[in-house]
Amino acid sequence: xxxxxxxxxxxxxxxxxxxxxxxxxxxxxxxxxxxxxxxxxxxxxxxxxxxxxxxxxxxxxxxxxxxxxxxxxxxxxxxxxxxxxxxxxxxxxxxxxxxxxxxxxxxxxxxxxxxxxxxxxxxxxxxxxxxxxxxxxxxxxxxxxxxxxxxxxxxxxxxxxxxxxxxxxxxxxxxxxxxxxxxxxxxxxxxxxxxxxxxxxxxxxxxxxxxxxxxxxxxxxxxxxxxxxxxxxxxxxxxxxxxxxxxxxxxxxxxxxxxxxxxxxxxxxxxxxxxxxxxxxxxxxxxxxxxxxxxxxxxxxxxxxxxxxxxxxxxxxxxxxxxxxxxxxxxxxxxxxxxxxxxxxxxxxxxxxxxxxxxxxxxxxxxxxxxxxxxxxxxxxx
Numbered sequence: 001x002x003x004x005x006x007x008x009x010x011x012x013x014x015x016x017x018x019x020x021x022x023x024x025x026x027x028x029x030x031x032x033x034x035x036x037x038x039x040x041x042x043x044x045x046x047x048x049x050x051x052x053x054x055x056x057x058x059x060x061x062x063x064x065x066x067x068x069x070x071x072x073x074x075x076x077x078x079x080x081x082x083x084x085x086x087x088x089x090x091x092x093x094x095x096x097x098x099x100x101x102x103x104x105x106x107x108x109x110x111x112x113x114x115x116x117x118x119x120x121x122x123x124x125x126x127x128x129x130x131x132x133x134x135x136x137x138x139x140x141x142x143x144x145x146x147x148x149x150x151x152x153x154x155x156x157x158x159x160x161x162x163x164x165x166x167x168x169x170x171x172x173x174x175x176x177x178x179x180x181x182x183x184x185x186x187x188x189x190x191x192x193x194x195x196x197x198x199x200x201x202x203x204x205x206x207x208x209x210x211x212x213x214x215x216x217x218x219x220x221x222x223x224x225x226x227x228x229x230x231x232x233x234x235x236x237x238x239x240x241x242x243x244x245x246x247x248x249x250x251x252x253x254x255x256x257x258x259x260x261x262x263x264x265x266x267x268x269x270x271x272x273x274x275x276x277x278x279x280x281x282x283x284x285x286x287x288x289x290x291x292x293x294x295x296x297x298x299x300x301x302x303x304x305x306x307x308x309x310x311x312x313x314x315x316x317x318x319x320x321x322x323x324x325x326x327x328x329x330x331x332x333x334x335x336x337x338x339x340x341x342x343x344x345x346x347x348x349x350x351x352x353x354x355x356x357x358x359x360x361x362x363x364x365x366x367x368x369x370x371x372x373x374x375x376x377x378x379x380x381x382x
Contacts, residue, residue, distance in 0.1 A: 001033040002108040002375065007098050009091060009114040011043045012065075013050040013057065015264060017213065017298055018134075021180060022113065023057045028181075028371035030062040039101065041094040042067035044075045057267070059183065068101055070094035091116055099124065109154070109378050115146070122152045130378055132157040132178075135294050136166045147171030157374055160317050162293030176377040179321060181367040182301035186268075189275045196276035200269075203260075206233045206346050208311070209277035211270050212299045214240030214248050217291040219283030219313060222335050224252045226283075227259045229339035233346065235281075238262045238273045274306035279345045282312040286332035293317055304362035309351040311341045321365070326358040 006029075008022050022038070030036045053061055070093040073086040095116045102110060103124065110129040112118050118131040131153055137143045147170030150156055155174030158164045164177050189196070197204065214220045220237065227235040235258060240248070245263065249255055265273070274280055280303040284291040295317045303310050304326070312318045313332035322329075328345050331337035345351050 001035065002378070003035040003037075003106070004029055004109045004111055004375075005037045005039055005102060005105060005107045007039045007102065007110065007112040007114050007117050009094050009117070010040055011045070011049070012038075012040055013053045015048075015050065018113070020057065020267065021298065023053070023059060023061070024181070024183065024367045025371060026063045027059040027061065028367035029375070031060075031368060032371050032375065034375065036063035037066055037107075038063055039066045039068060039098055041070040041072065041090065041097075043070065043072045043090070046075055066101070068094060068097040070097060095120060111374075111378075118153065119146065119149050122149045126152055127154050130154045130157060130374075132159075133163065133167065134159055135290055136163065136170075140170075143167075143170045147173070154378060157377065159296035160294055161320055162316055166293070174377075176373065178370050178373055178377075179296040179365060180298050180301060181365045181370045182298075182305045182362060183367055184305050184363070187271045187274070187302070187305040187307070189271055191272075191275070193276055196272050200272060200276055202236065202273075202276055203234050207236055207277050208233055208279045208281055208342055208346075209236045209238060209273055209308075210281050210283070211238040211273060211302070212240075212297065214244035216247075216251070217285050217288040219285045219291070219332070220248055221251050222285070222333055222338060223281060223283040224248065224255060224259055225335035226338035226342065228256050229336065230342050231256065231258050233258060233342060235259045236262060236273065236277065238270065239264055270302065271306065274302065274308060277308055279309045279311055279342065279351070280306065281338075281342070282310065282318060283330075283338055284313050284315055284318065284332065286313065286315050291315065291317065292332075296321075301362055301365050304358040304365070307355050307359045309345045309348075309355045310358055311338070311345055313338070321361075322358070326354055326361055328354065 006026055010019050010022055012019050026036050026038050070090050072090045074090055098117050110125050113132045121129055150171045150173040157176045157178050159179055161177050164175055286292045292315045310327040312322055312327050314329040315332050328341050330341035
């Protein structure tokens, strides 16, 4: 088995999705028998950060964590241009520390989600370095420069076919499409829907759940507008920071009475909210490329594992995983279409068939399976 160093410029523990994804991947690599070392910056933790890795992440943490020094003033910088300067200072100082550390280390593979580390590390580590990308730069000249650098690495792992197609315009580096995943055992829940609603203080009646960030490109603004057209249905929004909730309330002007904003919950509570619902919804916008083409939402695979009917906007990134047998589709950025799809799902006596199909399909999207594919790619088998 291989010794893998995973370099990520991420604050851990953190409530952000990228932190959760990194931890799940390191765990999956370790569960597959590899020796894994996660290399991250030793950053200043904000007041609302989780107390510990063990407490927050719903995974065994069977890997080593090395924290390297960096100059971190981000939590003390609230204005431009100081915030931007603090960002670059933290990124550069961590990258230099990570390069110095990995140059002195022995391993089989370097794997990185830290783009600056990848750019500077490519000429140093060459074919032993692989890079995971979740988006592309907005400027073509920047993407072309990065693409030329990435050609000197083992290859690039991307999370969607749409992102692969974008990057193939800028690089000839070997490329693997590896969508995000799920830990299926988290979604084995014996409690009834009724008892879960009692536990979570959720109302009786028809309930549709959204779980995730409340950023605009997630389509939550459209979902709240759609809720006004189905007042008999409770729309439960699980997740989002206080700032994101404030932005949403400002954007839609009025939050209807049938929208329940739960806010952030511990990851081990998310499966309960999904299981307590009648349907689950992905209202992503088509107006942003990151949503339309690049994303591989963690919530998508969690929804599939939860065994509840799924409503999704009809965009290419979601169609890569879902089809007409596993989900119900609505027009993107249309509150009317989204409301119609909510009503369609809740009225369909065969909706459970689509949910069962999704549950069967998601078995190929586990973190363990993703880790196996990535290691095979590193070894030259893909």
